Amino acid sequence: MPIVETCNLTRKFGKITAVDNLDIRIEEGEVFGLLGPNGAGKTTIIKMLATLLKPTSGIAKVNGFDVLKQPHMVRESIGIVFQEPSSDELLTGYENMKLYAMMYGLHKNEIKKRITEALELVELTERKDDLVRTYSGGMRRRLEIGRSLVHKPKVLFLDEPTLGLDPAGRERIWDYISRLVKELRMTVLLTTHYMEEADNLAGRVGIIDQGNIVVIDTPKALKRTVGGDMVTIKTANLNIESIKRLAYVKHIEQKDERVTITIENVSEHLQELMRIIGKIESVEVRNTTLNDVFLSFTGKRIHEEGGSTWFDKIVQESVTKS
Numbered sequence: 001m002p003i004v005e006t007c008n009l010t011r012k013f014g015k016i017t018a019v020d021n022l023d024i025r026i027e028e029g030e031v032f033g034l035l036g037p038n039g040a041g042k043t044t045i046i047k048m049l050a051t052l053l054k055p056t057s058g059i060a061k062v063n064g065f066d067v068l069k070q071p072h073m074v075r076e077s078i079g080i081v082f083q084e085p086s087s088d089e090l091l092t093g094y095e096n097m098k099l100y101a102m103m104y105g106l107h108k109n110e111i112k113k114r115i116t117e118a119l120e121l122v123e124l125t126e127r128k129d130d131l132v133r134t135y136s137g138g139m140r141r142r143l144e145i146g147r148s149l150v151h152k153p154k155v156l157f158l159d160e161p162t163l164g165l166d167p168a169g170r171e172r173i174w175d176y177i178s179r180l181v182k183e184l185r186m187t188v189l190l191t192t193h194y195m196e197e198a199d200n201l202a203g204r205v206g207i208i209d210q211g212n213i214v215v216i217d218t219p220k221a222l223k224r225t226v227g228g229d230m231v232t233i234k235t236a237n238l239n240i241e242s243i244k245r246l247a248y249v250k251h252i253e254q255k256d257e258r259v260t261i262t263i264e265n266v267s268e269h270l271q272e273l274m275r276i277i278g279k280i281e282s283v284e285v286r287n288t289t290l291n292d293v294f295l296s297f298t299g300k301r302i303h304e305e306g307g308s309t310w311f312d313k314i315v316q317e318s319v320t321k322s
Contacts, residue, residue, distance in 0.1 A: 001064070003028045003187050004049065009058035011044050020211040021058065027152075031181055033187045033202030035195070035290060039304045041085065041211040042191035046159045046262060049189070053295055063154045079148030080157040085140050087147070089133035093124055095259070096132060097147050102313040104151040114150045121183075122146035141319035147175060154287050155187045156180065162197060174200050193302050195290040205290065209298045223288040226296050229266035230288075231273065233259050234281040242276065249273075257281075 004026040011019040019041045026032045034042045037175045047053035049060055051071040054125040060067045063077035087096045106114060119125045122142040125294065132140065141161060148156060158177070162170040180186050192198055199207050199219045215222065227248050234257050243249055243261065248269045252261040263269055266285055274280060294302050 002026055003063055004032075004189060005061050006049075007059045009048065009060050010046075010056050011041075011048060011053065012056045018211050019055075022213060024206060024213065024216070026187060026189060028187055029181065029185045030204065031177070031202050033191060033205040033206050034189070034191045034208050035193070035196040035294070035302070036208035037193050037204075040193075040208045042193075042208060043159055043212075045208075046080070046157050046189070046191060049074075050078060050157055051075055077154045078157060079151070079153035079155070081141070081144045081148050081159065081161055085144070085158045086142055086240075087132050087143055090131065092129050092131055093119070093129040093135070093143050096143060097150055100147045101150045105150060111150075113214055114152070118146040118149045121149065121179070122233070136169075138165055138172055141165065141169070141173055142176060145173070145180075149180070149184075152184075153186075155189065158188060158190045159231070160191055160193070162192075162194065170194070170197070195294075195302065199290055207294055207297055213292075214297045215293075219290060222290065222293045224264070226288050226292045226302055228262045228264040228288065230286045231261045231266060231270065232284040233261065233262060233274075233277060234283075234285070235259065235277060235279060236281075237279065238277060242270045243273075246273070246276075 002025040004024070006022050006024050009019060009022040010017065016167065022045060024032070032257065033114070034045065036042055044053065049062055049067060051074050053068050063075045065073040065077065067074050088099070091099070094115060097118060098111060101111045101114060109185050119128050122145055124139065124142055124146060127135070127139065132143065135143065145158075145161070161177070162173045165173065174197065177188065177190075181188060190198070190201060204216060205219055205222060206213045207222070209267055225284065236257055238259055240252060241256065243252060249261060250265045252265065253260045261273070263273065266287065274283065294300075
């Protein structure tokens with residue numbers, strides 16, 4: 001039985017359909033990534049699953065509980081890290097975690113143990129008594145991930161968990177998330193517009209565009225649908241026909257002395273290809289990315305910018321009014 005499942009889940013804001021008949025099933029212990037640009041509907045999905053936003057229609061269940069009929073049980077089953085920082089800057093790291101634990105009604109005899117475990121997991125034990133306003137952006141993210149684990153949820157929702165972090169900080173968060181899944185067997189639903197993030201963390205990825213899931217599969221399988229990796233070679237002598245006959249060659253494009261060859265499994269076949277070609281002046285390899293997959297399925301590229309869009313503001317205003 002899936003631990004997260006939706007059937008025809010839809011959310012509209014006036015005439016705008018933010019999420020359109022969403023059908024997903026996520027198994028226990030899985031990292032499932034929702035990959036798409038800002039305004040695609042990723043945050044709206046998280047908010048509906050976390051009972052922060054009521055669906056217009058459709059069904060959603062988390063840990064077997066209906067988000068509309070059993071919202072309290074859903075909230076007890078989940079942890080959530082929002083896009084925007086939500087920790088209190090005027091409190092210490094430990095105090096932020098304690099406040100969160102008290103909100104979840106943990107017994108006072110359990111609170112200290114749970115906080116100690118969470119701090120160790122995200123490597124903030126030495127900074128637990130420092131005010132959060134002294135933390136770096138990456139440390140705040142780690143604190144919020146650790147805080148979301150204090151009540152030992154079954155499912156963790158991470159909404160753009162590395163938004164605004166530098167590449168080094170982003171990779172550290174990836175490491176923590178991987179450890180969570182491995183050590184706690186936690187189910188994670190991750191939203192992101194970073195292709196690398198989805199590729200590194202998710203066992204399966206759902207590509208979402210304008211509120212619709214256009215395809216779901218493993219990153220490896222999705223990249224395979226595009227047709228392969230591209231090798232660009234500069235050479236004066238090339239027998240095109242001999243290259244075309246190779247089973248792993250999918251496409252050849254020649255421009256002057258440069259030839260771009262699309263092949264499957266470049267790591268397996270590159271040496272053989274170069275040996276067949278012979279004398280080569282230069283070679284450049286470009287691996288297929290999830291951005292290529294997104295382009296293939298939607299006809300456009302994902303823009304990797306942070307920040308809110310006009311659509312995010314409409315969603316936020318609607319949530320506030322409700």
